[in-house]
Amino acid sequence: xxxLNKVRHKAGRQGDSLEELKLKRxxxxxxxxxxxxxxxxxxxxxxxxxxxxxxxxxxxxxxGEQDVLDLFLRLQHSGPGKEAHLKALSKVLRDPSAQxxxxxxxxxxxxxxxxxxxxxxTCRLQAVRCLHELSHSPHSNLSxxxxxxxxxxxxxxxxxxxxxxxxxxxxxxxLCPDSDAVKEKLLAQGIIPALANCLENQRHNLAVxxxxxxxxxxxxxxxxxxxxxxxxxxxxxxxxxxxxxxTPDPKFGLAPAIECAWCLHxxxxxxxxxxxxxxxxxxxxxxxxxxxxGGAVAEGNKEEGLELFICPLLRCVGNLLSSCPENELSxxxxxxxxxxxxxxxxxAFLQSRPALARESAWVLNNLTALSSASxxxxxxxxxxxxxxxxxxxxxxxxxxILRILANIAHKKKDFCAELARCGLLSxxxxxxxxxxxxxxxxxxxxxxxxxxxxxxxxxxxxxxxGFSLLEALQYNSEGAIRRRAxxxxxxxxxxxxxxCLQEDSPCS
Numbered sequence: 236x237x238x239l240n241k242v243r244h245k246a247g248r249q250g251d252s253l254e255e256l257k258l259k260r261x262x263x264x265x266x267x268x269x270x271x272x273x274x275x276x277x278x279x280x281x282x283x284x285x286x287x288x289x290x291x292x293x294x295x296x297x298x299g300e301q302d303v304l305d306l307f308l309r310l311q312h313s314g315p316g317k318e319a320h321l322k323a324l325s326k327v328l329r330d331p332s333a334q335x336x337x338x339x340x341x342x343x344x345x346x347x348x349x350x351x352x353x354x355x356x357t358c359r360l361q362a363v364r365c366l367h368e369l370s371h372s373p374h375s376n377l378s379x380x381x382x383x384x385x386x387x388x389x390x391x392x393x394x395x396x397x398x399x400x401x402x403x404x405x406x407x408x409x410l411c412p413d414s415d416a417v418k419e420k421l422l423a424q425g426i427i428p429a430l431a432n433c434l435e436n437q438r439h440n441l442a443v444x445x446x447x448x449x450x451x452x453x454x455x456x457x458x459x460x461x462x463x464x465x466x467x468x469x470x471x472x473x474x475x476x477x478x479x480x481x482t483p484d485p486k487f488g489l490a491p492a493i494e495c496a497w498c499l500h501x502x503x504x505x506x507x508x509x510x511x512x513x514x515x516x517x518x519x520x521x522x523x524x525x526x527x528x529g530g531a532v533a534e535g536n537k538e539e540g541l542e543l544f545i546c547p548l549l550r551c552v553g554n555l556l557s558s559c560p561e562n563e564l565s566x567x568x569x570x571x572x573x574x575x576x577x578x579x580x581x582x583a584f585l586q587s588r589p590a591l592a593r594e595s596a597w598v599l600n601n602l603t604a605l606s607s608a609s610x611x612x613x614x615x616x617x618x619x620x621x622x623x624x625x626x627x628x629x630x631x632x633x634x635x636i637l638r639i640l641a642n643i644a645h646k647k648k649d650f651c652a653e654l655a656r657c658g659l660l661s662x663x664x665x666x667x668x669x670x671x672x673x674x675x676x677x678x679x680x681x682x683x684x685x686x687x688x689x690x691x692x693x694x695x696x697x698x699x700x701g702f703s704l705l706e707a708l709q710y711n712s713e714g715a716i717r718r719r720a721x722x723x724x725x726x727x728x729x730x731x732x733x734x735c736l737q738e739d740s741p742c743s
Contacts, residue, residue, distance in 0.1 A: 279409040280449055281371045282401055284364075299330040303337045310346060321350060321361035328368035338369070338380045348384050351391075363388070363402045370409035378413040385410070386424055392433045400433070401446045408450035411457075418457060426454070427464065431471035434480075441487045444480050448494025455501035465505055474502070474515050481520060489540045496521075496547035503554035510558060518555040518567045521548050529576025532583040542588050545580065549591075553598040556605060564606050571612040574599065578618045581625065581632070589630040596635035603642035610643040610650060619643070619657045626662050637666070637677040644684035651688025659685070660696050667704045672713050679708075679719045686727045693728055702728055 306324045310317065327333050337343050350362035366384050369377050388403040395403070407426065411418045430447050437443040451473065454464050468474065477499060483492040499517060503509050509517075525548050528541070552568070559567055580595035602609045613619050622640065626633045640659060643650050659681075666678040682701075686693035696702075705728070708720035 278412065278453075279371050280405050282367060282405045299327055299333040300336040302327045303333045304340075307337065307340050307343060307346070310350075317350070317355070318357045318361055321358060321365060325361060325364040325368050328365055331373055334369055334372045334377060335374060338377060344380055344383050348387065351384060351387050359391075360396075360399055360402075363391075363399060363406065367402050367406045367409070370406040375413035378410045378417045381406075381410055382417060382420060385421060389421075389424055389426060389429045392429055393436060397440060397442050400437070400443050404433070404443070404446035404450045408446075408453045411450075411453050418454070422454075422464070422467075426450075427467040427471060427473070431473045431476070434476045435472050438476055438480050441480070441484055441491045445491040445494050448477070448491060448498055452494060452497050452501060455498055455505065460501070461505045461507075465502060468502065469511055473498075474512065474517075478515055478517060478520055481524065483544070489538070489544050493540065493544045493547070496544055496551070500547035500550045500554075503551050508558060509555050513555060513558055513567075518552065518559055521551045521555070522568045522573055524548055525552060525580075526572045526576045529579040533579040542584065542591055546591055546594060549580075549594045549598050553594075553601050556598070556601045559605075561605060564602075565608055568602060568606070568609075571608070571616070573602065574609050574612045574618065575616055577602070578613075578621060582621065585625070585628065585632070589628075589632065593631050593635060596632055596639065600635055600638045600642065603639050603646075607646045610646045613639075613643060614650065614653050614657075619654065619659075623658055623662045626666055633666070634671075634673055634677060637674065637681055641677065641681045641684065644681060644688065648688040651685045651692055655685060655692045655695060660692070660699055660701070663696075664699055664701055664704060667701075667708065672716065675708070675711070675716055676713075676719065679705075679716070679723060683719075683723060683727070686723070697728055 303324070306320050306327065309320050310324070324337075328337060347362050347365055350358045351366070353359060353362075366381060366388070369381055385407065388407055391403055392400055407421065411421055430451050434444065434447045437447075451468070454460065455468070457464060477495045481492055481495050481499075483489045499512075499521070503512055503517070506512065512518075525545070528545055528548070532541070532545075556564070556568065577595050577599040581592045581599070584591040584595070599609075603613070613622070619640075622636050625636050640654065644654055663678050663682050663685075666674050667682075669675060669678075682696065686696060702724070705720045705724050709717055709724070711717050711720070
């Protein structure tokens with residue numbers, strides 16, 4: 236989603252043709268999702284110096300390459316000014332062409348490793364800054380070139396200054412997306428235990444926590460993460476420590492909690508059975524945070540980056556709900572407060588972040604599908620009318636809202652009558668006229684549950700002109716819609732059709 240990039244601090248029948256179009260659309264959407272995922276996998280992070288605002292380089296390419304050669308020669312010879320030369324080199328290495336020039340020099344990486352492992356702490360810091368600039372390169376082959384330095388970066392994680400540790404972590408995190416070979420090498424060198432140890436010992440240092448979260452998330456997005464990386468993570472202390480730092484610090488800001496929340500999202504979305512994650516109390520903690528955030532958003536909290544924190548929390552909860560035993564849902568997900576928070580999030584982000592509003596509705600759908608108490612809470616708290624008003628919205632929000640309403644109708648017959656009293660029937664009359672085939676199909680599914688729930692609902696739907704709407708749908712191009720419309724008319728509503736003839740106004 237919205238992650239930070241910089242760290243500062245016609246043949247055949249028509250029905251068959253439609254099925255083919257739907258299949259092609261699903262394949263296209265799958266390809267788009269994969270493309271988005273691939274772009275995420277190559278995301279990198281640049282840690283700026285304290286005296287910098289922008290990382291861009293405006294130097295002439297030829298000048299930058301010549302500067303690299305000059306500095307490389309000076310660093311090869313003994314004498315004073317090594318620190319200044321390394322600092323100048325780190326700035327020159329912002330230029331992608333200069334990066335390639337440096338790597339092409341014989342023993343260039345060994346030169347940096349020499350300074351990295353030397354006794355001069357200042358030179359060590361400038362050397363790791365140079366490595367960090369190289370790791371941020373758009374040239375994927377530079378990751379492999381930096382491999383000689385990775386064992387030392389891992390070794391230096393504990394016991395160094397915060398800035399040095401941050402640079403090591405972000406450099407390691409930048410190196411892994413470009414090459415599977417680099418990723419495998421880092422795993423073999425023990426990066427997961429090293430990250431666990433670093434987070435364990437420095438969980439009160441939030442700048443380091445943020446860096447650990449970023450680096451870990453880079454590995455958790457790998458294609459082989461479910462088989463190879465996640466078992467290592469679950470066997471370490473990482474999960475419990477990620478949860479321990481999930482609550483934002485009001486003084487430091489949201490960034491560390493955001494990174495840890497994304498790690499939890501990648502864990503829960505890549506694991507078939509989330510029982511171990513549930514056993515650590517992840518669902519309860521993420522749900523509690525969402526309840527608090529929903530309340531804050533409802534009160535007008537517009538803190539920068541808040542949506543970056545809410546998004547992974549929503550995905551964690553949505554994924555964990557399916558693994559949670561039904562008898563523990565109320566205790567772990569807090570039905571009443573949770574549904575209120577989710578509704579608040581849907582409303583708050585409807586215009587500004589429709590994708591986030593859809594994510595909130597998705598979690599509410601998962602919750603109502605599993606919990607009768609959450610369905611009851613929506614009705615008791617009078618939240619259903621607000622949901623019904625969202626049915627005209629697109630971006631997939633309206634279809635998700637219909638699924639939520641279907642969950643409520645499915646749970647109890649009494650709920651059907653309450654949904655009708657909330658104005659759902661007139662809303663369905665509107666959605667049945669939509670061009671969106673999925674919305675029409677879902678609307679008829681919801682309508683079926685409502686009219687089966689009681690004769691009063693069926694009679695009211697006919698009185699509102701629903702009979703003629705279904706008659707028109709019998710001529711729809713989609714076969715499934717025609718069959719549903721015919722079944723509703725002949726099996727559920729035909730005996731009430733006289734109501735329509737008694738109305739003063741024509742049905743439409």
